Amino acid sequence: MNLYRLLQQRAEAGKPVRVGLIGAGKFGSMFLSQVPTTPGLEVAAIADLSPDRARAACRGVGWTEERIAATRFVDDAGAMIAAPNVEVVVEATGHAPAGIAHARRAIREGKHIVMVNVEADVLAGPLLAREAAAAGVVYSLAYGDQPALICELVDWARACGFRVVAAGKGTKYLPEYHASTPDTVWPYYGLTAERAKVGGMNPQMFNSFLDGTKSAIEMAAVANASGLTPAPDGLVFPPVGTHELAERLRPGNEGGLHHAGQVEVISCVHRDGGAVKNDLRWGVFVVFEAPNEYARRCFAEYGVVTDASGRVSALYRPFHLIGLELNVSILSAALRKEATGAPSGFRGDVVSTAKRDLRAGEVLDGEGGACVWGKLMTAGDSVRCGGLPIGLASRVPLVRDVAAGQAVTWEDVRVDVGDEAYRYRRAMEGVFAEG
Template identity: 70%
Template sequence: MFIYQDLLARADAQNPVRVGLIGAGKFGSMFLSQVPTTPGLRVAAIADLRPHHARAACAEVGWADDLIEAVAFTDNAMAMIARDDVDVVVEATGNPVVGVAHARHAIREGRHIVMVNVEADVLAGPLLAEEARRAGVVYSMAYGDQPALTCELVEWARSCGFSVVAAGKGTKYLPAYHASTPDTVWDHYGLTPAQAKEAGMNPQMFNSFLDGTKSALEMAAIANATGLAAPPDGLAFPPAGMDDLSHVLRPAAEGGQLSAKGQVEVVSSLERDGRPVFRDLRWGVYVVIEAPNDYAAACFRQYGMNTDATGRYSAMYKPFHLIGLELNVSILSAAILGLPTGATMGFEGDVVSMPKRDLKAGEVLDGEGGFTVWGKLLPARTSLERGALPIGLAHGVTLKTDVPMGQPITWADVTVDETLEAVRVRREMETRFGDA
């Protein structure tokens, strides 16, 4: 991908790529920090529920006053999307319900859409991506986030003629984390509530990273973009460092921990007893590949690749990701090349709502990272067969029945507003792609 010269030409011609950002939180702020030093790129408008907060975020990341004054700040995302001076919309709210609405509106208005909002993408991405393709606009994952970076590694491997055995990311995981709540999250991170508050850290959001939900969402997004399978009974989170990927992430029949070749998985930076994994991949992404022939396997050895004992499995990885600091790649790829940096193609994986404890009829679910549910990755077919409630719709809905811990919550267990656009889109997506 060579786009920097195009950026310079756009800057000289005073024809910048014009961006509309929805959500000026951490991800959005990281993107904004790169704008002043990127020629040929301009933020035309920022929509946030608190426009004054968005304006302050620009100042906090180092924007000069004149740059801030050139931006239109608003709390009306739909109106911002329709502006004539917006080429690419960045959806960074993290709210699956509003994210679906924003994405569909951007597509109708002929705007490219970069979906930082993986929650919305997993909820209804196959349908949204199809609508975008029909409209002739780009629907893209967000480069800098782990799903897009993993998809890039998968694309590299396949384009080089390798078969992909496994792909995914690293995280900090122990089985007990599935029960973590916003009240206990900082204990696991090694912070006090006061320290977290001072840093502006949202306990429910950070808990979604810890309790397994965010990992499940990101692996579902990768599966749906690449066609890799979701594990039959959810992510196993095997401990594995950078040197162990090709040994651990091979089929169980060959001494590894995969149920089969060609699936997504997350590796833990902690052993099950809490000891740190050597050379962990907590902040990174990986792909495990298989040599297609003896000659390629010999090349693995000759060029110093880490392999399993057979020499046929090896891994490529990126140890870090820079979140919003790398988002320009997606924006510019969409606007200049007309290509996504990863995009949903099918419905391979889904994230279902699992109780964190025995739940009673009448309780209200509080969604991703909350006190009541966590998200578990399952094959899409399994999710549909069980009638499981997607985690993206498990917020603000009331249970009609008791649901014991360990059993997925189903559509039949809750009262859902069927008139909600996100619910209607999800239902349509299930019908359209459920048998694919």
């Protein structure tokens, strides 16, 4: 409730919160658009593989030439992180191995790290968060992205004394989407390839949202940060409207939950493609339960919408503003020394799963590609089966066949055991194996 007041104090003292941004893509650009209207917040430097593209992004969101000239643009993220005038690092590349390297460098340099890169967070976030805590810096999920918003709702419910029954987000889902590839993705969005190209839309990125991978990644992040857990068979994607959340998302209900305290994603369409009434395609939710009879009566007295028992209700937010809300994480880290969600354990994982029969010698093409989609699993099940994390499934050759629908394992691929991201991930599995 007081972030803006704290920021004003920094502005009045002439000590603005200075940010180093890595990656000036869509998320980064949305954040950059808010900087001119946030006194006390400055972007000291932007690291991007193409500094000229980053400058163009700044112009595209309305920055003045004066502001652009006062900002350092570099292609060396490591050097930028080490710069003494950077207080908070925002990692927005979307590349999991790079995200791990950047986060570890920020931690070593004593900088707070806001991890927009949820792929990196799911790959090794629990160990990164532990490393950051030991160094006395904040490691945080990115507010505006759905995982942090879900964690906020979960935190609200628990702080009020309610038991959390379920939490998650909405999306558009049909079972056939799991087999989608970058070559087949655009008709599902009602677009032609030509139109998408004109709009600068990346088919592999959009396919990762469609084929279920992004939903799995985001729910794994929520599980690791909140203590909620996935169902044993992963996401079910039940078609549920906001008016049905409390009634449908309960253990034992048809199409409902496997257990209380579960992460789940709900679909805005029924399995026949028909629209769900009061859908939550762009939003997030938490389902919670009154702890006693008195609280149940209060629900009735104050018009709370509940299930038939009167004890279970739901709170939801119908949309999220992505990078336009990122300031909340940056300011929370810098001014409160508090994360807007951070992994506290290794509970959920996302395992590469064959979209079709794969043959030895093929090279996997990563998240959103033509070979695999990411399936949400409990961390225990993932480690026991030796599942290949989706964050390390790019440019990896298969050494044996994998049937459609089967998990790809470490033994199915040839990995570079000297790769730093691989070694850090395996180290995390070892550290959290007991839990």
